[in-house]
Amino acid sequence: MDREQIFSQLRSQMVELFELEPDDVRPEAHLVEDLGLDSIDAIELSVKLQELTGRRVGEEALKSVATVEDVVALVESELSRSSAELPGDSH
Numbered sequence: 001m002d003r004e005q006i007f008s009q010l011r012s013q014m015v016e017l018f019e020l021e022p023d024d025v026r027p028e029a030h031l032v033e034d035l036g037l038d039s040i041d042a043i044e045l046s047v048k049l050q051e052l053t054g055r056r057v058g059e060e061a062l063k064s065v066a067t068v069e070d071v072v073a074l075v076e077s078e079l080s081r082s083s084a085e086l087p088g089d090s091h
Contacts, residue, residue, distance in 0.1 A: 001079060003072060003076060006052075006072050006076055006079075007027065007068070007072050009052065010025075010052070010068065010071060010072060010075065011025040011068075013048050013052070014035070014045070014068075017041075017044055017045070017048060018035065018036075018037060018041055018044075020035060025068055026068060027067065027068050027069035027072065028067055028068070028069060029067060029068045030066055030067050031065065031066060031067065031068070031071070032066075035068075042062055045062075045071070046059075046062055049071070049074070049075060049078070052075055053075055053078040053079055053082060054082055055078050055081070055082055057074065057078060061074055062074075
């Protein structure tokens with residue numbers, strides 16, 4: 001999955017989950033300031049990210065994201081780690 005596909009999937013998930021306008025979910029949009037997400041929303045987002053990546057996204061990793069682009073980069077990183085681990089992975 002490339003960066004644009006990740007962003008597209010993430011945008012549709014966020015629009016549905018948080019009742020946001022699609023045009024508001026831009027790469028540079030800040031999760032808290034621009035989109036109004038709170039700590040409960042962060043938990044819901046982490047569940048969606050786990051579904052998207054197949055991996056549990058750690059609390060520290062989530063604390064490091066501020067924008068939609070940060071979330072896209074996090075997902076991209078987690079997907080890269082997952083594919084790197086696949087050959088020896090028995091899941």
